[in-house]
Amino acid sequence: xxxxxxxxxxxxxxxxxxxxxxxxxxxxxxxxxxxxxxxxxxxxxxxxxxxxxxxxxxxxxxxxxxxxxxxxxxxxxxxxxxxxxxxxxxxxxxxxxxxxxxxxxxxxxxxxxxxxxxxxxxxxxxxxxxxxxxxxxxxxxxxxxxxxxxxxxxxxxxxxxxxxxxxxxxxxxxxxxxxxxxxxxxxxxxxxxxxxxxxxxxxxxxxxxxxxxxxxxxxxxxxxxxxxxxxxxxxxxxxxxxxxxxxxxxxxxxxxxxxxxxxxxxxxxxxxxxxxxxxxxxxxxxxxxxxxxxxxxxxxxxxxxxxxxxxxxxxxxxxxxxxxxxxxxxxxxxxxxxxxxxxxxxxxxxxxxxxxxxxxxxxxxxxxxxxxxxxxxxxxxxxxxxxx
Numbered sequence: 526x527x528x529x530x531x532x533x534x535x536x537x538x539x540x541x542x543x544x545x546x547x548x549x550x551x552x553x554x555x556x557x558x559x560x561x562x563x564x565x566x567x568x569x570x571x572x573x574x575x576x577x578x579x580x581x582x583x584x585x586x587x588x589x590x591x592x593x594x595x596x597x598x599x600x601x602x603x604x605x606x607x608x609x610x611x612x613x614x615x616x617x618x619x620x621x622x623x624x625x626x627x628x629x630x631x632x633x634x635x636x637x638x639x640x641x642x643x644x645x646x647x648x649x650x651x652x653x654x655x656x657x658x659x660x661x662x663x664x665x666x667x668x669x670x671x672x673x674x675x676x677x678x679x680x681x682x683x684x685x686x687x688x689x690x691x692x693x694x695x696x697x698x699x700x701x702x703x704x705x706x707x708x709x710x711x712x713x714x715x716x717x718x719x720x721x722x723x724x725x726x727x728x729x730x731x732x733x734x735x736x737x738x739x740x741x742x743x744x745x746x747x748x749x750x751x752x753x754x755x756x757x758x759x760x761x762x763x764x765x766x767x768x769x770x771x772x773x774x775x776x777x778x779x780x781x782x783x784x785x786x787x788x789x790x791x792x793x794x795x796x797x798x799x800x801x802x803x804x805x806x807x808x809x810x811x812x813x814x815x816x817x818x819x820x821x822x823x824x825x826x827x828x829x830x831x832x833x834x835x836x837x838x839x840x841x842x843x844x845x846x847x848x849x850x851x852x853x854x855x856x857x858x859x860x861x862x863x864x865x866x867x868x869x870x871x872x873x874x875x876x877x878x879x880x881x882x883x884x885x886x887x888x889x890x891x892x893x894x895x896x897x898x899x900x901x902x903x904x905x906x907x908x909x910x911x912x913x
């Protein structure tokens with residue numbers, strides 16, 4: 526029986542203590558893990574805006590951006606506080622590849638979209654960013670997953686806040702010196718940004734807090750294996766009851782999604798401006814996909830545009846997948862989706878010849894108004910459009 530073991534030593538300094546985590550990933554379908562999966566088995570892998578108030582996060586100074594209707598994401602210097610890699614690149618990309626495999630096996634729409642775009646644009650297809658959701662409690666929040674990326678050399682950038690949704694997020698910039706596989710696409714291409722959000726659990730109702738604490742507190746060590754949980758497609762806590770999922774969904778569809786999907790990749794984002802065909806403009810790509818029958822998130826309009834006009838985004842409506850709850854009830858729940866982002870050349874670089882334009886010449890960061898609407902891609906109101 527063919528199997529392989531990836532031995533992963535994550536070493537991080539925290540409060541002067543070096544902690545080492547050894548992780549084994551097996552390709553055998555009979556792998557036994559402490560995580561819980563209720564999804565079909567995987568196929569094998571081949572309210573105004575306030576800007577500029579500052580908070581201190583670790584040793585970095587970050588601009589806080591809050592959203593209830595739009596605004597500008599402040600970007601810090603990418604080259605400052607660059608950390609060195611403590612994880613070998615082949616291992617890092619292998620883990621990203623496993624995350625991507627789980628994502629594509631569970632979500633037919635992203636898989637179909639990627640195949641369709643590649644059929645038209647057979648050049649390198651790059652990801653703009655990967656996105657994850659977490660519970661901001663008991664160590665299960667942003668930091669639990671961010672450590673994996675920081676250990677590889679990613680840099681923590683801006684914080685974004687979404688008061689109405691009771692969410693906060695951080696995004697992380699990839700290291701400049703990462704070597705993409707020549708001609709590689711997706712996770713084998715230029716490394717993407719990473720966007721990790723968390724539910725501010727303590728701001729939720731007592732009933733919702735009780736449900737979330739029930740699962741995070743009974744599996745307190747699950748947070749240590751966030752990247753592994755995502756790569757295996759397994760929950761870091763016990764399977765929930767269907768009634769608890771519904772209870773969370775009534776207050777926060779984000780909370781319900783996270784309870785059932787855990788650290789699963791929430792979405793990948795195609796870097797539209799890096800495409801080589803006529804689809805390298807997001808309006809043309811949106812039209813192309815809608816003509817092919819794909820439903821796009823219509824919240825706030827199909828095309829989400831930052832106030833500065835430099836960041837244009839859209840996304841599909843999330844797929845639904847069959848989920849078996851711990852009480853034996855099986856029902857469809859929202860899974861993941863695929864996003865599209867076009868970053869325009871910044872005004873100060875408008876005179877740079879098109880052939881010399883690089884990613885550093887384009888609008889960076891994220892836009893809270895855009896992201897606030899993109900979150901809706903997994904909400905029931907949008908999912909109903911798939912059959913409406």
